[in-house]
Structure formats: structure tokens, C-alpha cells
Amino acid sequence: MTPPPQDEFLDAAKRGRGADKARQMLKVAQLYCTEARIAILQVLMQAARPLRQDQIAGQLTERAMSKVTVYRTLESLIEVGLVHRAFTYQRAWYFELADHCTEHQCHPHFTCTNCGVTHCLMDVLLPLAKISQKGFVVDRQQVRLEGLCPACA
Amino acid sequence: MTPPPQDEFLDAAKRGRGADKARQMLKVAQLYCTEARIAILQVLMQAARPLRQDQIAGQLTERAMSKVTVYRTLESLIEVGLVHRAFTYQRAWYFELADHCTEHQCHPHFTCTNCGVTHCLMDVLLPLAKISQKGFVVDRQQVRLEGLCPACA
DNA sequence: GAGGAATATGCAACTGAGTTGCATATTTTT
DNA sequence: AAAAATATGCAACTCAGTTGCATATTCCTC
Numbered sequence: 001m002t003p004p005p006q007d008e009f010l011d012a013a014k015r016g017r018g019a020d021k022a023r024q025m026l027k028v029a030q031l032y033c034t035e036a037r038i039a040i041l042q043v044l045m046q047a048a049r050p051l052r053q054d055q056i057a058g059q060l061t062e063r064a065m066s067k068v069t070v071y072r073t074l075e076s077l078i079e080v081g082l083v084h085r086a087f088t089y090q091r092a093w094y095f096e097l098a099d100h101c102t103e104h105q106c107h108p109h110f111t112c113t114n115c116g117v118t119h120c121l122m123d124v125l126l127p128l129a130k131i132s133q134k135g136f137v138v139d140r141q142q143v144r145l146e147g148l149c150p151a152c153a
Numbered sequence: 154m155t156p157p158p159q160d161e162f163l164d165a166a167k168r169g170r171g172a173d174k175a176r177q178m179l180k181v182a183q184l185y186c187t188e189a190r191i192a193i194l195q196v197l198m199q200a201a202r203p204l205r206q207d208q209i210a211g212q213l214t215e216r217a218m219s220k221v222t223v224y225r226t227l228e229s230l231i232e233v234g235l236v237h238r239a240f241t242y243q244r245a246w247y248f249e250l251a252d253h254c255t256e257h258q259c260h261p262h263f264t265c266t267n268c269g270v271t272h273c274l275m276d277v278l279l280p281l282a283k284i285s286q287k288g289f290v291v292d293r294q295q296v297r298l299e300g301l302c303p304a305c306a
Numbered sequence: 307g308a309g310g311a312a313t314a315t316g317c318a319a320c321t322g323a324g325t326t327g328c329a330t331a332t333t334t335t336t
Numbered sequence: 337a338a339a340a341a342t343a344t345g346c347a348a349c350t351c352a353g354t355t356g357c358a359t360a361t362t363c364c365t366c
């Protein structure tokens with residue numbers, strides 16, 4: 001096992017963890033591999049919960065990014081199905097990676113009305129509402145919960 | 154059966170259908186019986202689906218009402234539990250009467266991504282997510298569906 | 307690699323739902 | 337009827353998200 005040359009180490013560190021995976025995802029989606037898309041994908045890959053635009057921007061350590069770019073980048077990632085809008089809270093959208101989602105529904109989100117923190121209920125899956133016999137074509141079912149989180153209860 | 158005096162007829166007509174019921178609801182809730190609250194409650198009682206502020210204001214035939222008053226009126230009705238925020242769509246809140254709701258969840262809402270119309274699925278009830286054993290105290294569970302309505306499918 | 311087409315970014319200015327302060331009007335209580 | 341409590345309207349504001357346009361970056365072809 002010969003160690004990779006030093007500049008490759010530096011390069012990897014500079015690109016940050018998950019950069020290669022992000023590039024791969026973008027290539028498959030046929031999107032330009034831009035600094036913005038790679039960085040935002042990395043942030044979302046590391047996030048434990050959905051994030052707002054300003055929270056995403058706040059985690060971009062390498063370089064500041066205008067909110068316009070953040071929104072437009074998210075929009076492009078949503079279009080190709082890599083990201084989705086998880087929910088709105090206090091008039092702001094929260095975004096998250098679209099993996100861990102089954103075909104028609106993602107995991108439920110629980111938002112604590114006391115501390116405002118949102119928890120992804122990854123291991124909870126409610127049945128799909130049976131409304132196709134009425135002529136509805138369900139694209140997506142979303143479940144939101146509100147109440148007190150374990151810490152606040 | 155003596156008919157009520159004519160001015161009572163006129164008065165009932167002027168107050169509109171459901172005015173008495175609205176007054177009753179407000180009295181029980183210990184809120185002032187104002188023109189705004191009565192009128193908005195009537196609109197919501199007759200609505201087949203959740204309405205935005207401007208849609209509510211647009212249905213007030215008697216007298217125009219400032220949007221500030223509509224929002225503050227809805228806020229007061231929400232505080233006492235007569236109304237609730239059903240969902241947001243395109244950055245706007247949709248309001249509806251809080252009846253027809255069980256303790257912890259209301260009926261699901263289906264919004265058509267083609268025509269934008271929302272349908273209340275009054276006869277659909279999903280089980281509550283079982284997360285209380287994890288320490289969560291669920292106050293409200295909300296289910297949103299997206300796709301194509303029968304007319305658009 | 308150079309050049310050019312396609313696409314992405316940033317700035318500044320805008321949009322629009324919802325909010326706030328304050329003076330005035332209405333409702334309820336005494 | 338007067339006083340206390342609360343509601344309304346206006347104008348001005350907030351702030352998440354959007355748009356037009358000039359510039360910069362990415363990718364593709366040679």
C-alpha cells in the first residue's frame with residue numbers, strides 16, 4: 001500500500017469529506033459539478049436534520065455564498081431529485097437530502113413546539129392513505145408531528 | 154305560529170346564515186362578539202376547504218376588512234381553538250375550522266400539483282405515529298398529500 | 307490545452323405574506 | 337351612561353424567497 005502523494009492528501013482535505021460522492025451524484029444527475037453544488041451536498045450529507053437556507057450558508061466554511069446561489073443551487077438539486085423540501089416552519093423552507101425516502105413518502109418530522117428543534121423519525125413509517133380508488137394519484141405523502149421532544153417534555 | 158316581526162327577518166338576513174351559531178361559539182370561548190369574528194367564522198363554516206387570508210377577505214360581502222384585522226381575528230380564533238392553521242402552500246397559510254378534528258390529528262389534506270386545489274380527506278384517518286415510548290409528547294399529527302386530483306389525473 | 311457554447315454566480319432591486327406601533331372605534335362591564 | 341377592556345385600521349415595516357442582468361465558471365470539441 002503506497003501512500004498517496006502529499007498533494008492528494010491536501011487536495012482531499014481541501015475538498016472536504018464527501019466531495020467525491022457529491023461529484024458522483026452530480027455526474028449521474030447530469031448537473032455541472034460546481035463548487036456550490038458540491039459544498040451544499042456535503043453540508044446536507046452531514047446534516048442530522050433538515051436545514052434552512054441560512055443554516056446551510058452558515059456551514060459553508062470554505063467560502064461565503066450568496067443566498068441567491070444557495071436557493072438556486074437547492075432548486076437545481078431538487079429538480080433532479082437529490083434534495084427535497086422537507087417542510088416549512090415559521091415561513092421558511094427546510095431542505096434535506098432525498099435519500100432514505102421510499103417511493104411515495106419520506107420519514108415523518110417531529111418539531112418541538114418548545115425548543116423548535118426538528119427530529120427526523122427515520123424508523124417510523126405510516127401506511128399510505130388509500131385514496132387511489134377515489135381517483136387521486138398520490139405523488140407524495142408527508143407526515144408532520146408537533147409537540148414536546150424528550151428533552152423538553 | 155305567529156311570524157316574527159319583520160325587522161327580525163331583516164336582521165337575520167343582514168346577519169347572514171350561521172351568525173347565531175358563530176355568536177354562540179364566541180360566547181363559549183369568551184371572546185368579544187365582533188363583526189369581524191362573526192363574519193369570518195361564517196365564511197369558514199361555509200367553506201369546503203381551507204382558505205387563505207385573501208380568500209376569506211374576498212368572501213366578506215357585507216363590508217371590506219383590512220388584512221391586518223383578518224390575520225388578528227384568525228389569531229384570536231386559533232388561540233381559543235375554534236380555528237387552526239391547516240397547512241402552508243406557496244408561502245401562504247390556509248385556515249379552517251377546528252371541528253371535525255380528533256384530539257391529536259385532523260383529516261389529511263390533498264393538494265393537486267396541477268390545478269392547485271386542495272381536498273379535505275374527511276373520511277381518511279391514519280394511525281398516530283407511535284413515538285410516545287421514545288419520550289415524545291405528540292400534540293398534533295398532520296398529513297399532507299400531493300399528486301393529481303381525480304379531475305386532473 | 308484553447309476557444310466557445312452552456313450554464314452558474316453575484317449584486318441590487320424587487321415581491322408579497324404576514325407583523326407591529328399607535329391612534330381610534332367597538333364591545334362589555336359597572 | 338361612563339369606564340374599562342378589547343378590537344380595528346392605517347401606514348410602515350420585516351424577511352424569506354425571487355428576478356434581471358452582467359460576469360464568472362464548467363464542460364465539450366477540436
